[in-house]
Amino acid sequence: MSKVLFRSEKTFSTHKRSIMRKLNVTNDLELRKCIQRYEGKIVALVD
Numbered sequence: 289m290s291k292v293l294f295r296s297e298k299t300f301s302t303h304k305r306s307i308m309r310k311l312n313v314t315n316d317l318e319l320r321k322c323i324q325r326y327e328g329k330i331v332a333l334v335d
Contacts, residue, residue, distance in 0.1 A: 289300060304319075313319045 293300065308314070308319055311319065311322050313322055
């Protein structure tokens with residue numbers, strides 16, 4: 289992902305950690321579930 293966004297792995301990791309802290313999630317699986325919930329809400333608003 290860091291290569292696609294032209295950012296260092298450290299920068300990507302720092303941003304991800306910050307997002308996880310703000311969303312109050314502790315691992316990648318919880319983060320994935322949280323993202324999927326938000327995606328569902330966005331789709332519902334568009335429909």
